[in-house]
Amino acid sequence: MTVCKKIKNISKSNRVLFTTPSHDRTSFVIPEISEFIGRKFFFHDLSEINDLDNLAAPDEDILESMKHSAELIGVKDLFYLINGSSSGILAAMLSTLKENDKVLISRNCHKSVLNGLILTGANPIWILPEIDKEWGIFQPVSPQKTEEILDENIDVKAVIITSPTYEGISSDVKAIAEICHKKNVILIVDEAHGALKTFAPEIFGQNAVKSGADIAVQSLHKTCGAPNPCAILQSNGKISSEKIQNALNLINTTSPSYPMIAAIEGTINFLFSKNGQEKIKKLISDITQLKQAFEANLKIYFHNSNDPTKIVVKIKGISGFDLSDILFDEFNIEDELTNSSASILLTGIGTTKHKLKILEKALKTILSADYENKNSHSFVPLEAGKAEMSPRTAYFAEKEQIETDKALGHICGEIIAEYPPGIPLLIPGEKIGQKQIDYLKDKKKSIYVIR
Ligand SMILES: Cc1ncc(COP(=O)(O)O)c(C=O)c1O
Structure with missing residues (x-):
């Protein structure tokens, strides 16, 4: 418990801190908060003072802790994420993709993947997993279909899939990883909902990186008992740790919460105990x-x-x-x-x-009891609209807001995703079709489109 121990030791010392944070380790400014967070949180909420490491360039207790966690898990590199799996997905994309690179993405992806497209400037092509109509949930991503698309698109740099999904549906990551590696393509797995795989593979199946993925992210807050938004990123080392760290530093705060870092460390240690x-x-x-x-x-x-x-x-x-x-x-x-x-x-x-x-x-x-069926909504029409421009170009283009039922044929200027699970109906740069309008018209009055 390297990070926890360090915080405790420094908290106990009599050091006089003229540093951030300005609460000076007490909750007097917002006393109501101490009722539900607890005064101890403030007492241990320290910055990167002497003897404490820096999450942006770890070389002491945080590095030691992350290395220990990586060893416990059995992966090459591991990063603590203090801004959820969302930040890990962005970092994975920013360390792998650049402007105009082609990336194959399963369409049932989280909104953060779309944000990653805007930040990197990469161009998506999509794989649409089947929907199990009886249950209304996505099936796994097909390895065969993935291979076919990669055969037709030999310039794809990376594949991004969600496994498991919100509903616990895992894809055959091993088979997809073998296909990707044969073709020299990086495989990124959004394993946000499958963090327990890392700690109990005999129950949940092997985790993504140990199944062959190059990078995967896991939300420890979703299933593992850590507070929001603790998460981790695991990597097999194919993308260098420097690249991943640099990408994380692009999007992370420079004032990470030390108690949260300790919570990530503590969660990993606990689950292996x-x-x-x-x-x-x-x-x-x-x-x-x-x-x-x-x-x-x-x-x-x-x-x-x-x-x-x-x-x-x-x-x-x-x-x-x-x-x-x-x-x-x-x-x-x-x-x-x-x-x-x-x-x-x-x-x-x-x-x-x-x-x-x-x-x-x-x-x-x-x-x-005898309940009467009242609601029967339709499924989200998930086929991607035709991409007229890259998500990044569309994001920065001039836009106007128009009524949804007048949007047919316009190019979408915003991410439209239902929350949860945040799966995209339309993304910036896609042409708006009748199916999307029919689905959206009772839910959303207007849409930003490219002018
Ligand atoms: C499939 C999926 N991936 C990633 C995320 C983002 O995770 P986090 O909330 O840890 O940023 C979510 C969040 O709901 C999700 O459902």
């Missing part, structure tokens, strides 16, 4: 018991993926949207995401058996 491993197993066993409680009921289905922490549930005769509304309105239970078929409830290392019991009871009550 006996306690942490037991907690992961307990979570899986509690979720299995929840599902078993419904085994005899033919009206309720749980989607089976190799990530049981994502509870994807549907009830016969009720749309996913209605199920989500009922859970919220009548049981005060909030899901993470909904589609026309299913409600998606995320769990993680902090999910207690008690909480799962509350869900079980609510689902049983819903099953015993």
